[in-house]
Protein backbone atom coordinates (compact mmCIF):
# COMPACT_ATOMS: atom_id res chain seq x y z
CA UNK A 1 0.00 0.00 0.00
CA UNK A 2 2.43 2.66 -1.08
CA UNK A 3 1.24 6.24 -0.85
CA UNK A 4 -0.34 6.93 -4.21
CA UNK A 5 -2.60 9.42 -5.88
CA UNK A 6 -4.63 6.64 -7.55
CA UNK A 7 -7.68 5.42 -5.69
CA UNK A 8 -8.18 2.27 -7.78
CA UNK A 9 -11.22 0.74 -9.44
CA UNK A 10 -13.47 0.87 -6.37
CA UNK A 11 -13.15 4.62 -5.89
CA UNK A 12 -16.55 6.34 -5.87
CA UNK A 13 -16.26 9.52 -7.89
CA UNK A 14 -18.92 11.89 -9.24
CA UNK A 15 -16.72 14.80 -10.25
CA UNK A 16 -13.40 14.16 -11.95
CA UNK A 17 -10.30 16.22 -11.19
CA UNK A 18 -11.00 18.00 -14.50
CA UNK A 19 -14.43 19.05 -13.24
CA UNK A 20 -16.42 16.63 -15.37
CA UNK A 21 -19.61 15.21 -13.85
CA UNK A 22 -19.60 11.41 -14.05
CA UNK A 23 -22.05 8.77 -12.89
CA UNK A 24 -21.63 5.84 -10.55
CA UNK A 25 -23.87 2.75 -10.56
CA UNK A 26 -24.50 2.80 -6.79
CA UNK A 27 -24.20 6.40 -5.69
CA UNK A 28 -25.54 9.61 -7.10
CA UNK A 29 -26.76 12.97 -5.95
CA UNK A 30 -28.94 15.56 -7.58
CA UNK A 31 -27.97 19.07 -6.56
CA UNK A 32 -29.18 22.43 -7.80
CA UNK A 33 -26.76 25.06 -9.05
CA UNK A 34 -27.35 26.99 -5.82
CA UNK A 35 -26.44 23.96 -3.70
CA UNK A 36 -23.27 23.43 -5.73
CA UNK A 37 -22.33 27.06 -5.17
CA UNK A 38 -22.90 26.63 -1.45
CA UNK A 39 -20.51 23.68 -1.37
CA UNK A 40 -17.94 25.72 -3.25
CA UNK A 41 -18.37 28.61 -0.82
CA UNK A 42 -17.99 26.26 2.17
CA UNK A 43 -14.71 24.91 0.85
CA UNK A 44 -13.26 28.31 -0.02
CA UNK A 45 -14.14 29.84 3.35
CA UNK A 46 -12.80 26.88 5.28
CA UNK A 47 -9.56 26.88 3.31
CA UNK A 48 -9.22 30.61 3.88
CA UNK A 49 -9.42 30.51 7.66
CA UNK A 50 -7.24 27.39 7.68
CA UNK A 51 -4.51 29.34 5.87
CA UNK A 52 -4.98 32.18 8.32
CA UNK A 53 -4.49 29.72 11.19
CA UNK A 54 -1.15 28.71 9.70
CA UNK A 55 -0.10 32.35 9.34
CA UNK A 56 -1.13 33.18 12.91
CA UNK A 57 1.03 30.35 14.21
CA UNK A 58 4.00 31.58 12.18
CA UNK A 59 3.51 35.03 13.69
CA UNK A 60 3.60 33.65 17.22
CA UNK A 61 -0.10 34.10 17.91
CA UNK A 62 -0.90 30.39 18.12
CA UNK A 63 1.15 27.65 19.75
CA UNK A 64 0.34 25.26 16.91
CA UNK A 65 -2.08 24.92 13.98
CA UNK A 66 -3.28 21.72 12.32
CA UNK A 67 -3.88 22.37 8.61
CA UNK A 68 -6.72 20.78 6.69
CA UNK A 69 -5.44 21.91 3.29
CA UNK A 70 -6.51 19.40 0.63
CA UNK A 71 -9.14 17.71 2.79
CA UNK A 72 -11.90 20.31 2.32
CA UNK A 73 -14.10 18.17 0.06
CA UNK A 74 -13.98 15.11 2.30
CA UNK A 75 -14.98 17.18 5.32
CA UNK A 76 -17.58 19.44 3.73
CA UNK A 77 -19.24 16.47 2.01
CA UNK A 78 -19.44 14.53 5.26
CA UNK A 79 -20.34 17.57 7.36
CA UNK A 80 -23.18 18.65 5.07
CA UNK A 81 -24.60 15.11 5.10
CA UNK A 82 -25.09 15.27 8.87
CA UNK A 83 -28.39 16.45 10.35
CA UNK A 84 -28.75 18.56 13.46
CA UNK A 85 -29.84 15.56 15.57
CA UNK A 86 -26.74 13.58 14.60
CA UNK A 87 -23.52 13.60 16.58
CA UNK A 88 -20.02 14.06 15.17
CA UNK A 89 -16.77 13.11 16.90
CA UNK A 90 -13.74 14.84 15.34
CA UNK A 91 -10.03 14.33 15.80
CA UNK A 92 -8.10 17.63 15.57
CA UNK A 93 -8.09 18.45 11.84
CA UNK A 94 -11.85 18.66 11.29
CA UNK A 95 -12.21 22.41 10.87
CA UNK A 96 -14.45 21.83 7.85
CA UNK A 97 -16.83 19.63 9.82
CA UNK A 98 -16.81 22.20 12.63
CA UNK A 99 -17.90 24.80 10.07
CA UNK A 100 -20.76 22.58 8.88
CA UNK A 101 -21.92 22.03 12.48
CA UNK A 102 -22.34 25.79 12.80
CA UNK A 103 -19.31 26.60 14.95
CA UNK A 104 -17.84 29.99 14.36
CA UNK A 105 -14.24 29.37 13.26
CA UNK A 106 -13.01 31.67 16.05
CA UNK A 107 -14.24 29.05 18.52
CA UNK A 108 -11.43 26.78 17.33
CA UNK A 109 -8.71 29.25 18.23
CA UNK A 110 -8.58 28.68 21.99
CA UNK A 111 -7.21 25.15 21.70
CA UNK A 112 -4.41 26.26 19.40
CA UNK A 113 -3.62 29.39 21.38
CA UNK A 114 -3.60 27.35 24.55
CA UNK A 115 -6.33 29.30 26.31
CA UNK A 116 -8.90 26.49 26.56
CA UNK A 117 -9.52 22.86 25.65
CA UNK A 118 -12.45 23.63 23.38
CA UNK A 119 -14.99 26.33 24.01
CA UNK A 120 -18.08 24.99 22.30
CA UNK A 121 -20.94 22.94 23.69
CA UNK A 122 -20.81 19.44 22.14
CA UNK A 123 -24.47 18.75 22.78
CA UNK A 124 -25.98 21.88 21.29
CA UNK A 125 -23.63 21.81 18.29
CA UNK A 126 -23.68 18.03 17.76
CA UNK A 127 -19.90 18.30 17.55
CA UNK A 128 -17.74 16.76 20.24
CA UNK A 129 -14.59 18.52 21.40
CA UNK A 130 -11.40 17.90 19.42
CA UNK A 131 -9.53 14.76 20.47
CA UNK A 132 -5.75 14.72 20.27
CA UNK A 133 -5.30 11.15 21.50
CA UNK A 134 -5.25 9.21 18.25
CA UNK A 135 -8.31 7.04 17.70
CA UNK A 136 -9.78 7.60 21.15
CA UNK A 137 -12.85 9.39 19.80
CA UNK A 138 -13.83 6.22 17.90
CA UNK A 139 -14.68 4.52 21.18
CA UNK A 140 -16.52 7.60 22.46
CA UNK A 141 -18.50 7.61 19.23
CA UNK A 142 -19.25 3.88 19.36
CA UNK A 143 -20.60 4.33 22.87
CA UNK A 144 -22.68 7.33 21.82
CA UNK A 145 -24.08 5.44 18.84
CA UNK A 146 -24.94 2.46 21.04
CA UNK A 147 -26.80 4.91 23.27
CA UNK A 148 -28.78 6.18 20.28
CA UNK A 149 -29.74 2.59 19.55
CA UNK A 150 -30.67 1.79 23.18
CA UNK A 151 -32.74 4.98 23.38
CA UNK A 152 -34.83 3.85 20.40
CA UNK A 153 -33.63 6.68 18.16
CA UNK A 154 -32.87 4.37 15.25
CA UNK A 155 -35.19 2.61 12.83
CA UNK A 156 -36.78 4.99 10.35
CA UNK A 157 -36.18 8.06 8.20
CA UNK A 158 -36.04 10.24 11.30
CA UNK A 159 -33.42 8.08 13.00
CA UNK A 160 -30.25 9.54 14.47
CA UNK A 161 -26.69 8.61 13.61
CA UNK A 162 -23.14 9.26 14.78
CA UNK A 163 -20.15 9.97 12.60
CA UNK A 164 -16.58 9.64 13.81
CA UNK A 165 -13.59 11.15 12.01
CA UNK A 166 -10.09 9.72 12.14
CA UNK A 167 -7.03 9.32 9.96
CA UNK A 168 -5.27 6.43 8.25
CA UNK A 169 -2.73 6.27 11.06
CA UNK A 170 -5.52 5.91 13.61
CA UNK A 171 -6.63 2.67 11.95
CA UNK A 172 -3.62 1.03 13.61
CA UNK A 173 -4.86 2.01 17.06
CA UNK A 174 -6.63 -0.56 19.21
CA UNK A 175 -9.38 1.95 20.02
CA UNK A 176 -10.49 2.09 16.38
CA UNK A 177 -10.66 -1.71 16.10
CA UNK A 178 -12.55 -1.95 19.37
CA UNK A 179 -14.99 0.70 18.16
CA UNK A 180 -15.62 -1.36 15.03
CA UNK A 181 -16.27 -4.47 17.11
CA UNK A 182 -18.61 -2.71 19.56
CA UNK A 183 -20.35 -0.84 16.77
CA UNK A 184 -20.94 -3.95 14.70
CA UNK A 185 -22.13 -6.38 17.36
CA UNK A 186 -24.59 -3.78 18.70
CA UNK A 187 -25.72 -2.70 15.19
CA UNK A 188 -24.86 0.84 16.23
CA UNK A 189 -25.74 3.77 13.93
CA UNK A 190 -22.07 4.58 13.49
CA UNK A 191 -20.39 5.95 10.37
CA UNK A 192 -16.63 5.57 10.63
CA UNK A 193 -15.24 8.29 8.38
CA UNK A 194 -11.55 7.66 7.78
CA UNK A 195 -9.70 10.40 5.93
CA UNK A 196 -6.87 8.51 4.34
CA UNK A 197 -4.59 11.46 3.63
CA UNK A 198 -1.73 9.01 2.90
CA UNK A 199 0.42 10.08 5.84
CA UNK A 200 0.43 9.80 9.63
CA UNK A 201 2.97 12.54 10.30
CA UNK A 202 6.00 10.95 8.55
CA UNK A 203 4.61 7.40 8.40
CA UNK A 204 3.25 6.45 4.97
CA UNK A 205 0.14 4.36 4.48
CA UNK A 206 2.23 1.26 3.76
CA UNK A 207 3.22 1.20 7.43
CA UNK A 208 -0.45 0.93 8.47
CA UNK A 209 -1.94 -1.71 6.21
CA UNK A 210 -1.45 -4.35 3.53
CA UNK A 211 -4.98 -4.03 2.19
CA UNK A 212 -6.96 -0.94 1.20
CA UNK A 213 -8.48 0.42 4.39
CA UNK A 214 -12.11 0.25 3.25
CA UNK A 215 -11.73 -3.52 2.81
CA UNK A 216 -11.15 -3.94 6.50
CA UNK A 217 -14.86 -3.39 7.13
CA UNK A 218 -15.62 -6.86 5.74
CA UNK A 219 -13.79 -8.42 8.65
CA UNK A 220 -16.19 -6.73 11.06
CA UNK A 221 -19.25 -7.54 8.98
CA UNK A 222 -20.32 -4.16 7.65
CA UNK A 223 -19.89 -2.28 4.36
CA UNK A 224 -16.73 -0.36 3.55
CA UNK A 225 -16.64 2.19 0.74
CA UNK A 226 -13.73 4.08 -0.74
CA UNK A 227 -14.75 7.52 -1.91
CA UNK A 228 -12.77 10.18 -3.71
CA UNK A 229 -12.08 12.45 -0.76
CA UNK A 230 -11.26 15.35 -3.09
CA UNK A 231 -14.70 15.16 -4.67
CA UNK A 232 -17.25 16.97 -2.52
CA UNK A 233 -20.20 15.51 -4.44
CA UNK A 234 -19.04 11.94 -3.93
CA UNK A 235 -18.22 12.57 -0.29
CA UNK A 236 -21.69 14.05 0.26
CA UNK A 237 -23.48 11.26 -1.64
CA UNK A 238 -21.67 8.42 0.11
CA UNK A 239 -21.95 10.06 3.53
CA UNK A 240 -25.69 10.62 3.08
CA UNK A 241 -26.15 7.01 2.08
CA UNK A 242 -24.10 5.73 5.02
CA UNK A 243 -25.94 7.93 7.52
CA UNK A 244 -29.24 6.81 6.07
CA UNK A 245 -28.28 3.17 6.48
CA UNK A 246 -27.48 3.92 10.11
CA UNK A 247 -30.73 5.82 10.70
CA UNK A 248 -32.61 2.73 9.56
CA UNK A 249 -30.66 0.39 11.81
CA UNK A 250 -28.24 -0.94 9.20
CA UNK A 251 -25.05 0.47 10.68
CA UNK A 252 -22.15 0.64 11.00
CA UNK A 253 -20.53 1.75 7.73
CA UNK A 254 -16.87 2.49 7.09
CA UNK A 255 -16.03 5.25 4.61
CA UNK A 256 -12.46 5.65 3.47
CA UNK A 257 -12.12 9.12 1.98
CA UNK A 258 -9.10 8.87 -0.29
CA UNK A 259 -7.37 12.23 -0.09
CA UNK A 260 -4.07 13.92 0.59
CA UNK A 261 -2.63 16.12 3.31
CA UNK A 262 -1.33 18.97 1.14
CA UNK A 263 0.44 20.77 3.98
CA UNK A 264 2.54 19.69 6.94
CA UNK A 265 1.07 17.43 9.62
CA UNK A 266 1.02 20.47 11.89
CA UNK A 267 2.99 23.69 11.96
CA UNK A 268 5.66 21.83 13.97
CA UNK A 269 6.34 19.46 11.06
CA UNK A 270 8.51 19.74 7.93
CA UNK A 271 7.22 17.25 5.34
CA UNK A 272 10.08 17.95 2.90
CA UNK A 273 12.18 15.74 5.16
CA UNK A 274 10.20 12.60 4.38
CA UNK A 275 8.20 12.94 1.16
CA UNK A 276 8.97 13.88 -2.42
CA UNK A 277 7.56 16.96 -4.06
CA UNK A 278 6.38 15.04 -7.15
CA UNK A 279 3.78 13.36 -4.94
CA UNK A 280 2.51 16.75 -3.85
CA UNK A 281 2.49 17.98 -7.45
CA UNK A 282 0.40 14.97 -8.55
CA UNK A 283 -2.19 15.73 -5.88
CA UNK A 284 -2.31 19.44 -6.72
CA UNK A 285 -3.92 18.39 -10.00
CA UNK A 286 -6.73 16.80 -7.98
CA UNK A 287 -7.49 19.89 -5.93
CA UNK A 288 -11.01 19.68 -4.46
CA UNK A 289 -11.91 23.35 -4.92
CA UNK A 290 -10.55 23.78 -8.41
CA UNK A 291 -12.54 20.88 -9.85
CA UNK A 292 -15.80 22.29 -8.51
CA UNK A 293 -14.89 25.76 -9.77
CA UNK A 294 -14.35 24.39 -13.28
CA UNK A 295 -17.61 22.46 -13.10
CA UNK A 296 -19.54 25.55 -11.97
CA UNK A 297 -18.13 27.63 -14.81
CA UNK A 298 -18.69 25.01 -17.51
CA UNK A 299 -22.05 23.61 -16.49
CA UNK A 300 -23.74 26.12 -14.21
CA UNK A 301 -22.94 29.57 -15.60
CA UNK A 302 -20.97 30.72 -12.59
CA UNK A 303 -19.43 34.05 -13.53
CA UNK A 304 -16.54 36.07 -12.17
CA UNK A 305 -18.88 38.12 -9.98
CA UNK A 306 -19.79 34.98 -8.02
CA UNK A 307 -16.17 33.99 -7.48
CA UNK A 308 -15.23 37.55 -6.51
CA UNK A 309 -18.04 37.61 -3.98
CA UNK A 310 -16.87 34.39 -2.34
CA UNK A 311 -13.31 35.67 -2.34
CA UNK A 312 -14.36 38.91 -0.66
CA UNK A 313 -16.37 37.01 1.94
CA UNK A 314 -13.40 34.75 2.67
CA UNK A 315 -11.11 37.75 3.13
CA UNK A 316 -13.57 39.26 5.58
CA UNK A 317 -13.75 35.99 7.50
CA UNK A 318 -9.95 35.78 7.64
CA UNK A 319 -9.70 39.34 8.95
CA UNK A 320 -12.31 38.66 11.62
CA UNK A 321 -10.57 35.39 12.59
CA UNK A 322 -7.31 37.27 12.92
CA UNK A 323 -8.72 40.16 14.92
CA UNK A 324 -10.45 37.77 17.28
CA UNK A 325 -7.18 35.94 17.87
CA UNK A 326 -5.38 39.17 18.81
CA UNK A 327 -8.13 40.14 21.22
CA UNK A 328 -8.35 36.86 23.14
CA UNK A 329 -7.81 37.49 26.85
CA UNK A 330 -5.11 35.66 28.75
CA UNK A 331 -6.80 33.00 30.86
CA UNK A 332 -6.72 33.44 34.60
CA UNK A 333 -4.02 31.09 35.98
CA UNK A 334 -6.46 29.69 38.53
CA UNK A 335 -8.89 28.60 35.85
CA UNK A 336 -7.25 25.25 35.17
CA UNK A 337 -8.31 24.15 38.65
CA UNK A 338 -11.85 25.45 38.50
CA UNK A 339 -13.71 22.67 36.70
CA UNK A 340 -11.76 19.56 37.65
CA UNK A 341 -14.55 18.26 39.90
CA UNK A 342 -18.17 19.31 40.33
CA UNK A 343 -17.55 19.94 44.05
CA UNK A 344 -14.40 21.47 45.55
CA UNK A 345 -11.64 18.97 46.26
CA UNK A 346 -9.11 19.63 49.06
CA UNK A 347 -6.24 18.31 46.92
CA UNK A 348 -7.09 20.52 43.95
CA UNK A 349 -7.68 23.55 46.18
CA UNK A 350 -4.27 23.02 47.79
CA UNK A 351 -2.60 22.82 44.37
CA UNK A 352 -4.40 25.96 43.22
CA UNK A 353 -3.34 27.87 46.33
CA UNK A 354 0.24 26.72 45.89
CA UNK A 355 0.36 27.87 42.25
CA UNK A 356 -1.31 31.22 42.93
CA UNK A 357 0.99 31.80 45.88
CA UNK A 358 4.01 31.02 43.73
CA UNK A 359 2.84 33.38 40.97
CA UNK A 360 2.24 36.09 43.57
CA UNK A 361 5.96 36.05 44.19
CA UNK A 362 6.43 37.58 40.70
CA UNK A 363 3.38 39.81 40.36
CA UNK A 364 3.11 43.42 41.42
CA UNK A 365 -0.59 42.80 41.94
CA UNK A 366 -1.10 39.50 43.85
CA UNK A 367 -2.92 36.88 41.72
CA UNK A 368 -5.04 35.85 44.70
CA UNK A 369 -6.23 39.46 45.08
CA UNK A 370 -7.27 39.56 41.39
CA UNK A 371 -10.06 37.11 42.02
CA UNK A 372 -8.15 33.91 41.30
CA UNK A 373 -10.56 31.14 40.51
CA UNK A 374 -13.99 31.49 38.94
Ligand SMILES: Cc1ncc(C[n+]2csc(CCOP(=O)(O)OP(=O)(O)O)c2C)c(N)n1
Pocket residue numbers: 093132133134166167168169170171197199200201261265
Ligand atom coordinates in the same frame (compact mmCIF):
# COMPACT_ATOMS: atom_id res chain seq x y z
C1 LIG B 1 -2.35 7.69 21.21
C2 LIG B 1 -1.47 8.66 20.48
N1 LIG B 1 -0.30 8.24 19.97
C3 LIG B 1 0.49 9.09 19.30
C4 LIG B 1 0.12 10.40 19.14
C5 LIG B 1 1.02 11.37 18.36
N2 LIG B 1 0.41 11.64 17.06
C6 LIG B 1 -0.25 12.80 16.84
S1 LIG B 1 -0.87 12.88 15.30
C7 LIG B 1 -0.26 11.36 14.89
C8 LIG B 1 -0.49 10.78 13.51
C9 LIG B 1 -1.93 10.58 13.18
O1 LIG B 1 -2.08 10.26 11.83
P1 LIG B 1 -3.47 9.97 11.18
O2 LIG B 1 -4.30 9.12 12.09
O3 LIG B 1 -3.24 9.45 9.81
O4 LIG B 1 -4.21 11.38 11.12
P2 LIG B 1 -3.75 12.74 10.41
O5 LIG B 1 -2.96 13.51 11.42
O6 LIG B 1 -2.98 12.41 9.18
O7 LIG B 1 -5.02 13.46 10.10
C10 LIG B 1 0.43 10.82 15.96
C11 LIG B 1 1.11 9.51 15.93
C12 LIG B 1 -1.10 10.82 19.70
N3 LIG B 1 -1.56 12.07 19.58
N4 LIG B 1 -1.89 9.93 20.35
